[in-house]
Amino acid sequence: MRIGIVSPWNDCCGIAVHAMLLARGLMEEGHDIVVFASRRERAVGRIPLDVQDEPFVYRNWDMYAYGDRIEDDAPLDLYFDPEPMLEEDCDVLIFEKPCTMPLSKMLGVFEDLREEGTTIAIMHEGHNPVNKNFFKMRFHAYCLFDERFLRLYGDWLPEDRTFIIPFPCYPVRDGDVGEARRILDLPEDKKVLLAFGRRLGELEEVMPVISSLEREMGFLLLLMSRHGESVRVGLDLTRKYDFVRFVEAAPGVEGLYQVIHASDAVLLHRRPARYVAVSTTVHLCLGAMRPLVCPDNDFFETFDGEIIKYKGIEELKEKIKLAMDEEAVRDVLGKAREFVEKRTPRKIARLLIEVVEEVSG
Secondary structure: OEEEEEOOOOEOOHHHHHHHHHHHHHHHOOOEEEEEEEEEEEOOOOOEOOOOOOOOEEEEEEEEOOHHHOOOOHHHOOOEOOHHHHHHOOOEEEEEOHHHOOHHHHHHHHHHHHHHOEEEEEOOOOOOOOOOOHHHOOOOEEEEOOHHHHHHHOOOOOHHHEEEOOOOOOOOOOOOHHHHHHHHOOOOOOOEEEEEOOOHHHHHHHHHHHHHHHHHHOOEEEEEEOOHHHHHHHHHHHHHOOOEEEEEOOOOHHHHHHHHHOOOEEEOOOOOOOOOOOOHHHHHHHHHOOOEEEEOOOOOOOOOOOOEEEOOHHHHHHHHHHHOOOOOOHHHHHHHHHHHHHOOHHHHHHHHHHHHHHHHO
16 A cells, blocks of 8 residues: 655654654555655754655645644644645555644645545644644544553544554664674773753753762763753763763664664653653664663653663662663563564554554445
């Protein structure tokens, strides 16, 4: 089948990660993929990865990050060019987090697109949407990541067209720490703790704990980001702490996995969400087979033994020490491997195709 995906793409964005993993699985299953991607993001700002767009990518709309929280996107006058979507004649059209899109303009062509093929909404929205234009679009199917989203949306989603399809994981890829460090010019005689992404600012509140632990263990804290505020924080921390190294980059998956493979553990310190949340980073990074140290909050509540959780800053020191112990994390990494292998892109793609066959048959 020819399958179109409407989504951010090649961006530092959880939606783009899901779209990439899903597209990978669909292509492995033999389907043709075309992507209709966003050019810009309001109000946060697009952070592109350090990769080139593939030949099958169109950039024909602009997104609004908080589109599920506004009643009408029309006053924003978001850019939308419908021609690529109409001309590609897709058998299936997948909308990743539809409320971020210029729905008021998409409405004008949605029925034509719906007649051409099966329309699927991937519901990343962690709030009940209030955008009136979304409710005017009758998708063939709505796909949710887990039961929490079903409880959130349960009052209004059509039961016969609602399906739970787990968030896919990047496949297991083992890597040699020594080789990765030689490529990246990192010291081979020290432990390396990695933190990356657009929320490095939240690290500042735990740096006294990390600094105290570093005095005991003598490790390198490697930070990586391309996000403006996180770049500032990263550079500030390198000036304040001599064990911190910052790299301004937003690599694709290959480059990211090389950095993770060069590390002994990854710290994903995030404050709690005020909505139903999914940790895209965990699903993307578990396959690198390095322990992930995460707060015990709603971003990580669906994981049970595959990551190392800490309850509050007081436990963080203990959990980082645990993550740095190769013997101590064998069970965690074993569970991580099992988790990833159950949710490979190809397996998740097959589930989606089953949904397509059910709602279009």
